[in-house]
Amino acid sequence: MTRLAVPDLCLVVLVGATGSGKSSFARRHFLPTQTVSSDTCRGVVSDDEGSQEATKDAFDLVHYIVGKRLAAGRLTVVDATNVKPEDRRHLVEVAREHDVLPVAIVLDVPPEVCAERNSTRPDRAHMPAHVVPRHVRELRRGLRSLAREGFRTVHHLRGAAEIEAAEIALEP
Ligand code: ATP
Numbered sequence: 001m002t003r004l005a006v007p008d009l010c011l012v013v014l015v016g017a018t019g020s021g022k023s024s025f026a027r028r029h030f031l032p033t034q035t036v037s038s039d040t041c042r043g044v045v046s047d048d049e050g051s052q053e054a055t056k057d058a059f060d061l062v063h064y065i066v067g068k069r070l071a072a073g074r075l076t077v078v079d080a081t082n083v084k085p086e087d088r089r090h091l092v093e094v095a096r097e098h099d100v101l102p103v104a105i106v107l108d109v110p111p112e113v114c115a116e117r118n119s120t121r122p123d124r125a126h127m128p129a130h131v132v133p134r135h136v137r138e139l140r141r142g143l144r145s146l147a148r149e150g151f152r153t154v155h156h157l158r159g160a161a162e163i164e165a166a167e168i169a170l171e172p
């Protein structure tokens, strides 16, 4: 078991390619109400959790909910790929506005594993083959800049076994 120390009030930003296990990780370690999912928000604004056209409105909603929760002093988890620095920038800003630490938990899973998992998901099976390798490339390129972006704590989990062994330790 690996304890991941996480402040009991913070903004946890999950970072991982599609198929890396972010939603599973969030379900296992956090309350459904603590987790703000970009796919759920796509559904809220478009009736289709897979709608790429709804991206802008979905993320407006993600950022709005995150702001409301942090203002209320509630630990919040963002379940979105968050692989690009520009995807993370606004989340860091919202955390700062509320004087809350942003924490990154990186699910660094090999592209073959993500693709294999996605192949059995009805809502992901027709995803173009280039998407997962692109996510993993973007994730790895941005790893070293996470601290510079404002993430004081970065938990980098390499591979399925490390992810499986992780436990969240909330700290005051
Ligand atoms: P997306 O970005 O597309 O939403 P995700 O990162 O949220 O993907 P999940 O939905 O959590 O990924 O997981 C993708 C698939 O892999 C699911 O079918 C899930 O059941 C499976 N999965 C997740 N973690 C593991 C694991 N440790 N071992 C085997 N399968 C896993």
Ligand code: MG
Binding pocket: 022, 023, 024, 039, 079
């Ligand atoms: Mg997911």
